[in-house]
Amino acid sequence: MPTRNLSFGDSSIEIVTHSDETTDLVNMLFKGVPDKGINPPHARLEISQDRDEEYRLTRDEKQIYKGDSLAALANSLMDTSIYNLADKCSSGLLFHAACLSWKGKGIILPAQSGHGKTTLSAWLLSNGFDYLTDELVYLPLESRQAMCFGRPLNVKYGAREIIDDLLGENKDDESIVAGPVAMLVPPGLVRADNKTVEPEVDMVFFPHYRADAEFSLEKLSAAQTGMALMSCLVNARNLAGDGFPATVSLARKIPSYQLTYPDFEGVLGTITGLLDER
C-alpha cells in the first residue's frame, strides 16, 4: 500500500492510499510538504474506495469523509491533515498565516480566514514573490527561520475572477482541484518558476482587504504585533506559557504593519520598498 508521510515542525502523520488516482492526489496536494520528520507519525489517515466506488477517508479507522467527489475528498484530506499536524506540534510557534519570499527575504501574512491571505499571496506570486504557503507557518522557538506548509493556493470562489486573470491560459488546467467551497491551485500555474525556500522572516504584514477602505499602511508597536500574532497562534495549548512569551519575543524582533487595501494598487511597491530598504 503506498504510504506518504507528512512532516511539519515536530509533528508527523501518514497517509495510506489504495489506488493510483488517490496516490496521485496526495502527491499533488502535499508536493511541498517534507516526508521525513523528527518524530514518527502520530496519526494514520487512510483513503479507500468501497464496492460502490465511493471514496472513504478515515483517521485511525474513524470515518472523516465518504462520498463520490474527488475534490471534496481533497478538501477534507487537506483540512484533516493540517488539523492533525498542528494538534501535536509543540517545539515552535505555528501561525495561521501565508508566507512568501522576496529576493530571499521572508514575509508572513497572519490572518484568520476571509481576510484575503490567499488572493494577496497569489497576486504577490504573480509579481515575483516566491509562494510558500497560504495556511500555516512554523517558526522554531527563538528562531525566525520559517518552515511553511507548502500546499496549493486554496482559492475561495469569491476570488475566482481575480485568480483566473492571474492564471491566464492556465485557468482550465486539469491539475486545479475544484472542490465544493474552494479550488486548490498549484502555485506553478500562476508563475512557473516559483521556488520553494525556507527564508528568515524579515517582516510581518497583517492583511485586511476592505472594498470600501482606502489603502493604508500602519506600523505596529511590539505590543500591537504580539496581540495580533496571538490571535493567529494555532498551537498555544502545546507550548510553555501558552506560547505567549515566545510570541511576544518574536513581536519584539520583527517589524510589523497593518495593511488595509481595497485593491492591489500600491501594495506591491509598498511591500517591496520596505523589504529592499532592509
Next chain:
Amino acid sequence: MAEIKLDDKPIRNESCHMEELDDEVLLYNPTNNKTLYINKSASVIWQLCNGELAVEDIITMIQEAYPSDDNGLRQDILDTLNSLAENDAVTLA
C-alpha cells in the same frame, strides 16, 4: 456583568500571562484565548487584585501612589476593573 461594588475583593485570574513591552502591557487569557492590550496603570491594578484588597483599598493605594487633583482617577480605576472583569482577567467576589 454585575455593577462593581466598592467592597468587592477582586481576584486576578492566575492563568493569565502578562508581558511588558516598553510602555505597553499585554495580558493573555488562555481560557478565552483573548489578549488584552492595557497600559502600565491597568497592569498595576490587575496585580493588586489578590482577593484580599477591596476595590476601595485599591483606589486608595493608587491615589496615594499617584497623587493628583484629577477627579477622574477614581472612575478610571473602576472602568479598568470593569474591563478586566468583562474579559475574565479578574473575578469580582
